[in-house]
Amino acid sequence: MRTWFTDYVHTFKFVDRGMQQNIDLKEDHTMRVCKEILNIGAQLRLNDDELRLAEIIALLHDVGRFEQISRYQTFMDSKSVDHAELGIKILKQFDVLKQFDDSIKELIFCAIKYHSKPSLPVDEKENCMFFSRLIRDADKLDILKVVTEYYHRKEGEKNGNIVLNLPDTPGISEEVYRNLMNKSIVNIEHVTNLNDFKLLQAGWIFDINFQPTLDIIKQRCYLEMIREVLPEIKEIDEIFDFINVSI
Numbered sequence: 001m002r003t004w005f006t007d008y009v010h011t012f013k014f015v016d017r018g019m020q021q022n023i024d025l026k027e028d029h030t031m032r033v034c035k036e037i038l039n040i041g042a043q044l045r046l047n048d049d050e051l052r053l054a055e056i057i058a059l060l061h062d063v064g065r066f067e068q069i070s071r072y073q074t075f076m077d078s079k080s081v082d083h084a085e086l087g088i089k090i091l092k093q094f095d096v097l098k099q100f101d102d103s104i105k106e107l108i109f110c111a112i113k114y115h116s117k118p119s120l121p122v123d124e125k126e127n128c129m130f131f132s133r134l135i136r137d138a139d140k141l142d143i144l145k146v147v148t149e150y151y152h153r154k155e156g157e158k159n160g161n162i163v164l165n166l167p168d169t170p171g172i173s174e175e176v177y178r179n180l181m182n183k184s185i186v187n188i189e190h191v192t193n194l195n196d197f198k199l200l201q202a203g204w205i206f207d208i209n210f211q212p213t214l215d216i217i218k219q220r221c222y223l224e225m226i227r228e229v230l231p232e233i234k235e236i237d238e239i240f241d242f243i244n245v246s247i
Protein backbone atom coordinates (compact mmCIF):
# COMPACT_ATOMS: atom_id res chain seq x y z
CA MET A 1 0.00 0.00 0.00
CA ARG A 2 2.91 2.29 0.78
CA THR A 3 4.37 1.59 -2.65
CA TRP A 4 1.06 2.39 -4.31
CA PHE A 5 0.82 5.62 -2.32
CA THR A 6 4.35 6.77 -3.14
CA ASP A 7 3.97 5.89 -6.83
CA TYR A 8 0.64 7.72 -6.95
CA VAL A 9 2.04 10.84 -5.27
CA HIS A 10 4.99 10.85 -7.65
CA THR A 11 2.64 11.15 -10.63
CA PHE A 12 2.17 14.74 -9.41
CA LYS A 13 5.27 16.62 -10.54
CA PHE A 14 5.52 20.38 -10.84
CA VAL A 15 8.14 22.72 -12.18
CA ASP A 16 6.60 25.46 -10.07
CA ARG A 17 8.43 25.29 -6.73
CA GLY A 18 5.42 26.38 -4.66
CA MET A 19 3.18 23.73 -6.19
CA GLN A 20 5.77 20.99 -5.68
CA GLN A 21 6.14 22.12 -2.06
CA ASN A 22 2.41 21.61 -1.57
CA ILE A 23 2.68 18.04 -2.84
CA ASP A 24 5.74 17.31 -0.68
CA LEU A 25 4.03 18.87 2.32
CA LYS A 26 1.10 16.46 2.12
CA GLU A 27 3.31 13.46 1.39
CA ASP A 28 5.47 14.20 4.45
CA HIS A 29 2.35 14.91 6.51
CA THR A 30 0.93 11.51 5.57
CA MET A 31 4.10 9.70 6.62
CA ARG A 32 4.11 11.45 10.00
CA VAL A 33 0.38 10.77 10.55
CA CYS A 34 1.14 7.06 10.04
CA LYS A 35 3.65 7.29 12.89
CA GLU A 36 1.32 9.31 15.11
CA ILE A 37 -1.57 6.89 14.66
CA LEU A 38 0.65 3.93 15.54
CA ASN A 39 1.89 5.77 18.60
CA ILE A 40 -1.63 6.59 19.84
CA GLY A 41 -2.86 3.10 18.88
CA ALA A 42 -0.06 1.40 20.78
CA GLN A 43 -0.81 3.46 23.87
CA LEU A 44 -4.45 2.36 23.54
CA ARG A 45 -3.18 -1.25 23.40
CA LEU A 46 -4.63 -2.04 19.98
CA ASN A 47 -3.71 -5.44 18.59
CA ASP A 48 -1.55 -5.91 15.48
CA ASP A 49 -4.50 -6.15 13.07
CA GLU A 50 -6.05 -3.00 14.48
CA LEU A 51 -2.72 -1.16 14.30
CA ARG A 52 -2.26 -2.21 10.67
CA LEU A 53 -5.76 -1.03 9.81
CA ALA A 54 -5.14 2.27 11.58
CA GLU A 55 -1.90 2.73 9.63
CA ILE A 56 -3.65 2.05 6.31
CA ILE A 57 -6.29 4.66 7.14
CA ALA A 58 -3.54 7.15 7.99
CA LEU A 59 -1.65 6.36 4.79
CA LEU A 60 -4.74 6.92 2.64
CA HIS A 61 -6.69 9.59 4.53
CA ASP A 62 -5.38 12.55 2.51
CA VAL A 63 -5.00 10.87 -0.88
CA GLY A 64 -7.45 13.42 -2.30
CA ARG A 65 -5.17 16.34 -1.39
CA PHE A 66 -2.86 15.87 -4.37
CA GLU A 67 -5.53 16.12 -7.02
CA GLN A 68 -7.23 18.89 -5.03
CA ILE A 69 -4.16 21.14 -4.98
CA SER A 70 -3.27 20.29 -8.59
CA ARG A 71 -6.71 21.07 -9.89
CA TYR A 72 -7.73 23.99 -7.66
CA GLN A 73 -4.41 25.32 -6.23
CA THR A 74 -5.93 25.35 -2.75
CA PHE A 75 -6.42 23.05 0.25
CA MET A 76 -9.63 24.86 1.15
CA ASP A 77 -12.44 22.34 0.70
CA SER A 78 -15.14 25.03 0.64
CA LYS A 79 -13.44 26.67 -2.35
CA SER A 80 -12.73 23.44 -4.21
CA VAL A 81 -13.88 19.95 -3.33
CA ASP A 82 -14.30 17.76 -0.23
CA HIS A 83 -10.81 16.21 -0.24
CA ALA A 84 -11.98 13.20 1.78
CA GLU A 85 -14.70 12.32 -0.73
CA LEU A 86 -12.28 12.91 -3.59
CA GLY A 87 -9.79 10.57 -1.92
CA ILE A 88 -12.37 7.81 -1.64
CA LYS A 89 -13.21 8.23 -5.31
CA ILE A 90 -9.53 7.88 -6.24
CA LEU A 91 -9.07 4.78 -4.05
CA LYS A 92 -12.07 3.19 -5.76
CA GLN A 93 -10.87 4.20 -9.20
CA PHE A 94 -7.47 2.55 -8.66
CA ASP A 95 -9.01 -0.35 -6.70
CA VAL A 96 -6.37 0.19 -4.04
CA LEU A 97 -8.27 -1.87 -1.45
CA LYS A 98 -8.92 -4.85 -3.72
CA GLN A 99 -7.29 -7.30 -1.31
CA PHE A 100 -9.82 -6.54 1.46
CA ASP A 101 -13.36 -7.80 2.22
CA ASP A 102 -16.21 -5.38 1.73
CA SER A 103 -16.56 -4.83 5.50
CA ILE A 104 -12.92 -3.68 5.82
CA LYS A 105 -13.19 -1.53 2.69
CA GLU A 106 -16.29 0.10 4.14
CA LEU A 107 -14.53 0.74 7.44
CA ILE A 108 -11.54 2.39 5.73
CA PHE A 109 -13.78 4.55 3.53
CA CYS A 110 -15.88 5.50 6.53
CA ALA A 111 -12.89 6.68 8.58
CA ILE A 112 -11.51 8.64 5.61
CA LYS A 113 -14.89 10.23 4.93
CA TYR A 114 -15.22 11.52 8.51
CA HIS A 115 -11.59 12.44 9.17
CA SER A 116 -12.07 16.08 8.16
CA LYS A 117 -15.71 16.75 9.05
CA PRO A 118 -16.31 19.45 11.67
CA SER A 119 -17.91 16.81 13.91
CA LEU A 120 -18.72 13.11 13.87
CA PRO A 121 -22.18 11.73 13.12
CA VAL A 122 -24.13 9.99 15.88
CA ASP A 123 -25.63 7.15 13.89
CA GLU A 124 -22.57 5.37 12.46
CA LYS A 125 -21.22 1.94 13.40
CA GLU A 126 -19.00 1.84 16.46
CA ASN A 127 -15.90 0.44 14.71
CA CYS A 128 -16.14 3.13 12.04
CA MET A 129 -16.43 5.78 14.74
CA PHE A 130 -13.47 4.36 16.63
CA PHE A 131 -11.13 4.53 13.63
CA SER A 132 -12.54 7.92 12.64
CA ARG A 133 -11.67 9.21 16.13
CA LEU A 134 -8.21 7.73 15.85
CA ILE A 135 -7.38 9.32 12.48
CA ARG A 136 -8.84 12.66 13.61
CA ASP A 137 -6.51 12.67 16.63
CA ALA A 138 -3.43 11.59 14.65
CA ASP A 139 -4.17 14.12 11.89
CA LYS A 140 -4.60 16.96 14.39
CA LEU A 141 -1.30 16.08 16.08
CA ASP A 142 0.60 16.49 12.84
CA ILE A 143 -1.28 19.59 11.70
CA LEU A 144 -0.43 21.15 15.06
CA LYS A 145 3.23 20.33 14.44
CA VAL A 146 3.12 21.83 10.93
CA VAL A 147 1.27 25.03 11.85
CA THR A 148 3.18 25.78 15.05
CA GLU A 149 6.47 25.41 13.16
CA TYR A 150 5.05 27.64 10.45
CA TYR A 151 3.90 30.34 12.92
CA HIS A 152 7.33 30.42 14.53
CA ARG A 153 9.26 30.45 11.26
CA LYS A 154 10.93 33.63 10.08
CA GLU A 155 9.35 35.62 7.26
CA GLY A 156 10.40 34.85 3.70
CA GLU A 157 10.16 31.06 3.76
CA LYS A 158 6.44 30.66 4.15
CA ASN A 159 3.99 28.59 2.14
CA GLY A 160 0.66 30.40 2.52
CA ASN A 161 -1.33 27.30 1.62
CA ILE A 162 -0.57 25.92 5.09
CA VAL A 163 -2.78 28.67 6.52
CA LEU A 164 -5.20 28.66 3.58
CA ASN A 165 -3.76 32.04 2.52
CA LEU A 166 -5.84 33.77 5.20
CA PRO A 167 -5.12 37.49 5.77
CA ASP A 168 -3.04 38.40 8.85
CA THR A 169 -5.39 41.14 10.03
CA PRO A 170 -5.92 42.31 13.63
CA GLY A 171 -8.65 41.05 15.95
CA ILE A 172 -10.73 37.90 16.00
CA SER A 173 -14.23 37.13 14.85
CA GLU A 174 -17.01 37.14 17.40
CA GLU A 175 -18.35 33.81 16.19
CA VAL A 176 -15.00 32.11 16.88
CA TYR A 177 -14.84 33.64 20.37
CA ARG A 178 -18.37 32.46 21.14
CA ASN A 179 -17.75 28.94 19.83
CA LEU A 180 -14.65 28.48 21.94
CA MET A 181 -16.17 29.90 25.13
CA ASN A 182 -18.99 27.35 24.64
CA LYS A 183 -16.44 24.55 24.24
CA SER A 184 -17.69 24.00 20.71
CA ILE A 185 -15.58 23.34 17.72
CA VAL A 186 -14.93 26.35 15.54
CA ASN A 187 -16.45 25.84 12.15
CA ILE A 188 -13.96 26.68 9.40
CA GLU A 189 -16.71 28.77 7.75
CA HIS A 190 -16.40 31.28 10.62
CA VAL A 191 -12.67 31.71 10.18
CA THR A 192 -11.94 35.07 8.57
CA ASN A 193 -8.29 35.73 9.37
CA LEU A 194 -5.08 34.12 10.62
CA ASN A 195 -5.93 34.78 14.29
CA ASP A 196 -9.22 32.91 13.89
CA PHE A 197 -7.36 30.04 12.25
CA LYS A 198 -4.89 29.83 15.14
CA LEU A 199 -7.78 29.85 17.61
CA LEU A 200 -9.55 27.12 15.67
CA GLN A 201 -6.46 24.97 16.16
CA ALA A 202 -6.22 25.81 19.87
CA GLY A 203 -9.89 24.81 20.13
CA TRP A 204 -9.10 21.33 18.80
CA ILE A 205 -8.29 20.52 22.38
CA PHE A 206 -12.06 20.17 22.86
CA ASP A 207 -12.23 17.71 19.97
CA ILE A 208 -9.51 15.29 21.05
CA ASN A 209 -10.81 11.79 21.54
CA PHE A 210 -8.10 9.92 23.45
CA GLN A 211 -6.06 10.72 26.56
CA PRO A 212 -2.69 9.75 24.94
CA THR A 213 -3.29 12.41 22.26
CA LEU A 214 -4.04 15.04 24.88
CA ASP A 215 -0.89 14.07 26.78
CA ILE A 216 1.22 14.43 23.62
CA ILE A 217 -0.25 17.90 22.90
CA LYS A 218 0.67 18.98 26.42
CA GLN A 219 4.16 17.47 26.25
CA ARG A 220 4.90 19.22 22.96
CA CYS A 221 3.52 22.58 24.22
CA TYR A 222 1.45 23.18 21.08
CA LEU A 223 -1.10 25.38 22.88
CA GLU A 224 1.62 27.60 24.35
CA MET A 225 3.20 27.93 20.90
CA ILE A 226 -0.11 29.07 19.43
CA ARG A 227 -0.72 31.55 22.28
CA GLU A 228 2.71 33.10 21.66
CA VAL A 229 1.81 34.08 18.11
CA LEU A 230 -1.57 35.63 18.97
CA PRO A 231 -2.03 39.26 20.03
CA GLU A 232 -2.30 40.26 23.69
CA ILE A 233 -5.98 41.10 23.76
CA LYS A 234 -8.58 40.46 26.45
CA GLU A 235 -10.72 38.05 24.42
CA ILE A 236 -7.77 35.83 23.60
CA ASP A 237 -6.63 35.78 27.24
CA GLU A 238 -10.14 34.70 28.21
CA ILE A 239 -10.14 31.92 25.62
CA PHE A 240 -6.79 30.51 26.76
CA ASP A 241 -7.72 30.80 30.45
CA PHE A 242 -10.88 28.87 29.65
CA ILE A 243 -8.99 26.24 27.64
CA ASN A 244 -6.42 25.81 30.39
CA VAL A 245 -9.02 25.20 33.09
CA SER A 246 -10.95 22.85 30.81
CA ILE A 247 -8.15 20.40 30.03
Ligand SMILES: [Fe+2]
Pocket (backbone or CB within 6 Å): 029, 033, 061, 062, 139
Ligand atom coordinates in the same frame (compact mmCIF):
# COMPACT_ATOMS: atom_id res chain seq x y z
FE1 LIG B 1 -4.29 14.81 7.18
